[in-house]
Amino acid sequence: MVIGHAGELHPSVVKAYGLPERACAVELNLDVLIATAPRGGEIAPLSSYPMTKQDVALIVDVDVPAAEVQRALIDGAGELLESIRLFDIYTGAQIGEGKKSLAFALGFRAADRTLTEAEAAVAREAAVAKAAQNCGASQRA
CATH class of the missing domain: 3.30.70.380 (Ferrodoxin-fold anticodon-binding domain)
Structure with a gap:
């Protein structure tokens, strides 16, 4: 199962968009990521007392x-x-x-x-x- 792809952009793309040298990009399939994320866990309540x-x-x-x-x-x-x-x-x-x-x-x-x-x-x-x-x-x- 592939969740996404990441890699360095081609130099011509970097130049065309004025990006920093050796810029990277990532594409994630959030549907797959969410479906495979662990469920449950307890979230501690926020305190009403000051820090x-x-x-x-x-x-x-x-x-x-x-x-x-x-x-x-x-x-x-x-x-x-x-x-x-x-x-x-x-x-x-x-x-x-x-x-x-x-x-x-x-x-x-x-x-x-x-x-x-x-x-x-x-x-x-x-x-x-x-x-x-x-x-x-x-x-x-």
Whole structure:
């Protein structure tokens, strides 16, 4: 069963339409795709409580992957962490040779109540502690 086709466009087509060099195209048969998609699964209800957002900037060795630091933050923060996003990577004299700063936006939410800033801060500090333990991270001042 073929769901679709994808490939690089011929150079004459790319030129005729003013597309970027080595442009690609895809065609999907959505009827087949929908028919073969898994059914079921539960969708969690949306919370009526607000999210508390806190940022954290961590300094790690330049060879430590950001994904590893993110995984440690997730593991440390616990069930209150709803979202995490890496929004800045910085290297420079202020950080030190062989180091980089990774800044993450953390979103905390409880399913049954409005979180206080103090509760979010406890979860944030637990996340930072786990990143320190797993990745050698230190909090940037």
